[in-house]
Amino acid sequence: xxxxxxxxxxxxxxxxxxxxxxxxxxxxxxxxxxxxxxxxxxxxxxxxxxxxxxxxxxxxxxxxxxxxxxxxxxxxxxxxxxxxxxxxxxxxxxxxxxxxxxxxxxxxxxxxxxxxxxxxxxxxxxxxxxxxxxxxxxxxxxxxxxxxxxxxxxxxxxxxxxxxxxxxxxxxxxxxxxxxxxxxxxxxxxxxxxxxxxxxxxxxxxxxxxxxxxxxxxxxxxxxxxxxxxxxxxxxxxxxxxxxxxxxxxxxxxxxxxxxxxxxxxxxxxxxxxxxxxxxxxxxxxxxxxxxxxxxxxxxxxxxxxxxxxxxxxxxxxxxxxxx
Ligand SMILES: NC(=O)c1ccc[n+]([C@@H]2O[C@H](COP(=O)([O-])OP(=O)(O)OC[C@H]3O[C@@H](n4cnc5c(N)ncnc54)[C@H](OP(=O)(O)O)[C@@H]3O)[C@@H](O)[C@H]2O)c1
Numbered sequence: 001x002x003x004x005x006x007x008x009x010x011x012x013x014x015x016x017x018x019x020x021x022x023x024x025x026x027x028x029x030x031x032x033x034x035x036x037x038x039x040x041x042x043x044x045x046x047x048x049x050x051x052x053x054x055x056x057x058x059x060x061x062x063x064x065x066x067x068x069x070x071x072x073x074x075x076x077x078x079x080x081x082x083x084x085x086x087x088x089x090x091x092x093x094x095x096x097x098x099x100x101x102x103x104x105x106x107x108x109x110x111x112x113x114x115x116x117x118x119x120x121x122x123x124x125x126x127x128x129x130x131x132x133x134x135x136x137x138x139x140x141x142x143x144x145x146x147x148x149x150x151x152x153x154x155x156x157x158x159x160x161x162x163x164x165x166x167x168x169x170x171x172x173x174x175x176x177x178x179x180x181x182x183x184x185x186x187x188x189x190x191x192x193x194x195x196x197x198x199x200x201x202x203x204x205x206x207x208x209x210x211x212x213x214x215x216x217x218x219x220x221x222x223x224x225x226x227x228x229x230x231x232x233x234x235x236x237x238x239x240x241x242x243x244x245x246x247x248x249x250x251x252x253x254x255x256x257x258x259x260x261x262x263x264x265x266x267x268x269x270x271x272x273x274x275x276x277x278x279x280x281x282x283x284x285x286x287x288x289x290x291x292x293x294x295x296x297x298x299x300x301x302x303x304x305x306x307x308x309x310x311x312x313x314x315x316x317x318x319x320x321x322x323x324x
Contacts, residue, residue, distance in 0.1 A: 005185075008298045012184045015295065019286070020181055020236040021257045025266075028287035036288070039273040041068035045123050045169070046272065047116070049073040049103060049158070050130025052083035054240030055178060058265035059127055060096070061087045063272060069095040073112070073130070075102040103130050103154035104140045106318050113161030122169035123162055125272045128155045128177040128212070133246040135201035137194075144317065145193040147201065151208035152192065156215060156311075157318045163228070170227025176271045177216055179232040179284070183209035184295045187303035192313055201246075210300070211310065213284055213293055218307045220282025231271050233285040238264030 018024060046063045050056035051072035064070045064087050072087075074080030080098045087096050101112040116123075131151045138146040144153055159175055166173040186206040194204045216232040223230070237243070237250065239258035244251050251258065270288045271279065283290045294301045312322045 004297075004299050008185045008295065008300070011295045011298065012181065015184070016181055016237065020234070020259075021254060022259050022263065023257055025236055025259050025263045025287065028289075032288055036270060037273060039066070039275075041066040041124070041272065043067075043069075044125065044172075045069045045071065045121050045165075046125040046127065047071040047073060047099075047123060047162070048127040048129055049154075052076070052079045054242050054261055055235050055238060055264040055268070056127070056129040057083055057087075058261040059129060059268045061090060062262070062265055062269035063125070063127075064088075064091040064093040064096050066269070066273065067093065068125070068272075069097075071097050071099055071116070073099045073101050073103070075100065075104075103158070104144075104146060104149045106142055106144070106149070106153055106157055109154050109157045110161060113158055116162055117165050119165075120168075121165060122173070123165035124169040124172055124174070126159060126162060126166060126175045127268060127272070128159065128175065129268070130154070131178065131180075131208075132242065133201055133205040135246070137199040137201075145204070147204045147208055148193050151205070152211050152215075153314065153318050155212060156314050157320065159219070160320065166228045167226060172276065173227060174229040174231065174271065174276070174279075175216075175219065176268055177212050177230075177232045178268060179212040179216075179234060180206070180209040181234040181236075181286070182206040183213050183293075184298065184300070186210045187300040188214050188306050188310065189303070190306060190310060190313070192310070192317070210303075211314075214304050214307045215311070216284070217282040217293075217304065218311060223281075229276050229279055229281040231279060231281070231283060231285055233267050233271060234291065235259070235264035235267065236287070240264065 046068045048060045051060040052074040084098045213232045216230045219230040284293045
């Protein structure tokens, strides 16, 4: 067990250093096709969570520059308005809107989803980007462990509750979840809120990201041919405010070799633009290509079999009917 865990961490570090850095991006970009990014999104509605900063901001700007109508979901009005104005003026696209929602509150997520679906608009692209790595063991006002609340509970609840809007955009609708290569270090674990053992924020973040990848697979299987595609992705290691705050050591060690925010958002925008026939629903993407969900000899693959009871737990924690 200990040896396997050590192996996972070492393999992740080595793989990450070779691929997740800026030099990895530049190497992979040699295979990128310019025409992939020449697709327009005029008339399409995209919703991006955590759109005022880092990869979410770059994603919202990228989608707006392709003509999409973008709904930016942010928790702070001032930071959201500043980002909104910047995106409108940089892209010349006036169809960019701000929605305020603190995703650590499942009640706020539910109210926002009700408001959004009652607009009766098709939702072509949902980008579940907002996320955090909080090292302290914090409990939200609604009693949830904070990393889990934002990374998993909000992602799940929002996706499920805006499904009627996504289905209105079928067969073109897609959900893109910004996960992380950090998930390679953890199997799927039923202890969703880290109640067993000493709390470790980095481990909890990696577990949350593993849940996102397994959920993406589960959604793809469950939704069948309803015309909504589900994709998880890893942005690589990008120099965002989130990384500077939560992983200052990584930021320092890789100074000069971290990706820009645009490079981190590149695969999100690519996934939003590509014809669905080119994409595999349920898959994990990295640098415009399908990537493995498990590292070799990591012993994480079998854990995905636990996803059904885990979904039931998430639904129950979020006050959604189980088997609903
Ligand atoms: N950067 C990387 O190298 C990297 C690598 C792997 C995965 N990721 C993933 O990429 C995504 C974006 O991260 P980032 O690096 O761009 O970090 P970031 O700059 O900190 O951006 C995170 C965004 O999420 C928002 N957010 C956090 N908690 C929220 C809440 N309770 N309600 C609403 N919004 C909330 C933040 O809003 P505020 O500005 O108000 O805090 C911010 O807009 C995350 O899911 C992260 O796990 C990043």
